[in-house]
Amino acid sequence: xxYNKPDPQEVKVLTRRFGLENSASIDTYLATDGYxxxxxxxxxTPDDIITEVKTSNLRGRGGAGFPTGMKWxxxxxxxxxxxxxxxxxxxxxxxxxxxxxxxxNDPHQLLxxxxxxxxxxxxxxxYVYIRGxxxxxxxxxxxxxxxxxxxxxxxxxxxxTGFDFDVYTQTGAGAYECGxxxxxxxxxxxKRGVPRIRPPFPAVSGAFQCPTVLNNxxxxxxVPSILRDGGAAFASLGTPRNxxxxxxxxxxxxxxxxxxxxxxxFNLLRMIEEVGGGVWxxxxxxxxxxxxxxxxxxxxxxxxxxxxxxxxxxxxxxLGSGGVVVMDEDTCMVKAAMRIxxxxxxxxxxxxxxxxxxxxxxxxxxxxxxxxxxxxxxIDLIGDVARNMLGRTxxxxxxxxxxxxxxxVEKFRGEFEAHLAGRPCPHEHADHLALV
Amino acid sequence: xxxxxxxxxIEAEFPHYPNRKAVCIDAMKIVQxxxxxxxxxxxxxxxxxxxMSSTDLDGVAxxxxxxxxxxxxxxxxxxxxxxxxxxxxxxxxxxxxxKRLGIASGExxxxxxxxxxxxxxxxxxxxxxxxxxxxxxxxxxxxxxxDQILEQYD
Numbered sequence: 287x288x289y290n291k292p293d294p295q296e297v298k299v300l301t302r303r304f305g306l307e308n309s310a311s312i313d314t315y316l317a318t319d320g321y322x323x324x325x326x327x328x329x330x331t332p333d334d335i336i337t338e339v340k341t342s343n344l345r346g347r348g349g350a351g352f353p354t355g356m357k358w359x360x361x362x363x364x365x366x367x368x369x370x371x372x373x374x375x376x377x378x379x380x381x382x383x384x385x386x387x388x389x390x391n392d393p394h395q396l397l398x399x400x401x402x403x404x405x406x407x408x409x410x411x412x413y414v415y416i417r418g419x420x421x422x423x424x425x426x427x428x429x430x431x432x433x434x435x436x437x438x439x440x441x442x443x444x445x446x447t448g449f450d451f452d453v454y455t456q457t458g459a460g461a462y463e464c465g466x467x468x469x470x471x472x473x474x475x476x477k478r479g480v481p482r483i484r485p486p487f488p489a490v491s492g493a494f495q496c497p498t499v500l501n502n503x504x505x506x507x508x509v510p511s512i513l514r515d516g517g518a519a520f521a522s523l524g525t526p527r528n529x530x531x532x533x534x535x536x537x538x539x540x541x542x543x544x545x546x547x548x549x550x551x552f553n554l555l556r557m558i559e560e561v562g563g564g565v566w567x568x569x570x571x572x573x574x575x576x577x578x579x580x581x582x583x584x585x586x587x588x589x590x591x592x593x594x595x596x597x598x599x600x601x602x603x604x605l606g607s608g609g610v611v612v613m614d615e616d617t618c619m620v621k622a623a624m625r626i627x628x629x630x631x632x633x634x635x636x637x638x639x640x641x642x643x644x645x646x647x648x649x650x651x652x653x654x655x656x657x658x659x660x661x662x663x664x665i666d667l668i669g670d671v672a673r674n675m676l677g678r679t680x681x682x683x684x685x686x687x688x689x690x691x692x693x694x695v696e697k698f699r700g701e702f703e704a705h706l707a708g709r710p711c712p713h714e715h716a717d718h719l720a721l722v
Numbered sequence: 723x724x725x726x727x728x729x730x731x732i733e734a735e736f737p738h739y740p741n742r743k744a745v746c747i748d749a750m751k752i753v754q755x756x757x758x759x760x761x762x763x764x765x766x767x768x769x770x771x772x773x774m775s776s777t778d779l780d781g782v783a784x785x786x787x788x789x790x791x792x793x794x795x796x797x798x799x800x801x802x803x804x805x806x807x808x809x810x811x812x813x814x815x816x817x818x819x820x821k822r823l824g825i826a827s828g829e830x831x832x833x834x835x836x837x838x839x840x841x842x843x844x845x846x847x848x849x850x851x852x853x854x855x856x857x858x859x860x861x862x863x864x865x866x867x868x869d870q871i872l873e874q875y876d
Binding site for chain 2: 290377378379380382383385386417418419420421422456457458460461462473474475476477478480494535536537538539543544545575579609611613617621622625626628629632
């Protein structure tokens with residue numbers, strides 16, 4: 287089991303079983319308060335469960351940060367249709383590597399979170415959708431599911447409570463877009479992963495046109511401890527309106543990359559310096575992507591801030607999926623923008639024109655620019671094309687591509703100018719970089 | 723025609739979904755696992771069982787990075803080309819693989835042993851650079867490590 291050395295500043299709620307022997311087994315889980323949140327929830331009314339989750343100030347860990355309790359409250363519980371609990375395990379936002387660990391090290395915590403959501407909205411079946419590249423996680427999860435069935439924690443009349451719940455796993459087949467909730471549902475139904483027009487939202491019409499709760503792996507994994515220890519306890523770990531802890535994925539030019547569970551609101555500079563051990567090779571910090579590649583980049587001077595949804599929104603970026611990508615002084619910002627755009631252009635589903643065409647043109651522009659073939663007017667053109675995508679696409683992928691691009695151009699204009707007139711990339715000979 | 727084994731594996735998925743069409747991605751993955759890639763004939767076979775046209779299946783297959791409508795080598799190398807791997811020297815690893823295998827990205831070696839595909843973030847950014855070979859994730863890549871890894875795949 288791959289897990290980095292923990293840091294003393296971590297507050298281990300979701301990762302408390304990481305590092306235990308056989309942490310993924312049901313015996314370990316039951317021996318460490320496992321399924322106690324479910325039993326407690328079983329004694330509560332659905333409204334009380336939802337209230338508890340609202341009290342916790344848990345917000346969606348997939349990227350958008352929508353309040354989880356409110357989302358569950360949108361499900362029409364009295365609908366005669368079956369309701370579904372769907373897990374978004376399509377983790378593929380560049381820089382993000384936490385859901386993988388949660389499933390690998392503590393699959394029962396995820397299952398318990400799903401069951402509690404099931405109690406809250408009167409659902410009796412759940413799907414775990416995991417990206418195709420994480421195929422091995424399905425084996426871990428299927429084993430956990432089989433254990434849960436054989437020990438009476440899934441299936442009919444769970445532990446004599448009268449509650450029935452079934453869980454199925456499905457793997458994707460490689461598509462970033464399927465991390466978008468409505469595209470994920472399309473993929474779950476065996477279709478191309480393109481987004482749906484909303485409304486209706488999944489809470490009303492989701493999987494197989496039935497009311498559906500859809501949350502990220504980390505979100506569900508937080509729920510058992512919220513029910514077990516109370517929503518207020520979870521909320522108190524974070525900052526106002528940003529409850530609990532968060533799994534931050536530190537990657538890039540940093541001495542101790544890894545996944546660390548820290549309280550919401552933890553200072554970003556301290557995260558880099560103290561938890562991550564600082565920028566590698568004694569280099570200076572140039573820039574940080576704070577929450578996965580769709581988040582606007584922060585310059586080194588902007589990094590003294592609390593990592594929660596609201597503070598980052600004020601700083602005109604996002605907490606996103608917790609992927610903190612650290613870039614040292616030798617990193618070419620034009621190339622960073624180009625690589626990020628190449629990703630979005632490849633992964634645009636092609637359904638709507640502003641995204642399909644916008645990302646393709648931005649990719650061309652940025653590649654040409656980095657190769658030294660750009661004109662001065664291209665700098666503004668890159669920003670213009672990106673701004674024209676904002677808010678004009680079916681799903682957030684268009685914004686996810688445009689926002690970082692705008693930030694790179696605005697904050698590192700000097701680096702774009704340094705690439706003009708056929709000059710070679712000034713960073714290309716730095717020791718850890720290579721040519722395209 | 724689907725082999726009895728393919729058919730059994732696909733049919734095992736039926737009870738998990740309210741309708742057969744929902745099984746189609748799993749079904750294509752199952753057939754690809756046995757045949758290496760998805761030929762027109764393979765789509766016809768799957769379509770017959772699921773009650774779908776092969777055109778519908780083609781539409782789905784071409785959407786996803788991990789479903790192949792063209793033959794690939796016995797082993798597929800998926801090399802991450804996203805931002806964290808890039809800044810940790812992912813391009814050097816790609817150049818090394820290309821040089822060692824004598825192919826460019828997207829190509830298959832003449833002996834049919836390896837296909838090299840660039841792929842989006844593999845979610846192991848704290849151990850960049852990263853690649854997958856078939857189902858196995860390999861982390862903290864260096865040229866020396868890549869040489870050792872590739873030896874393991876005949």
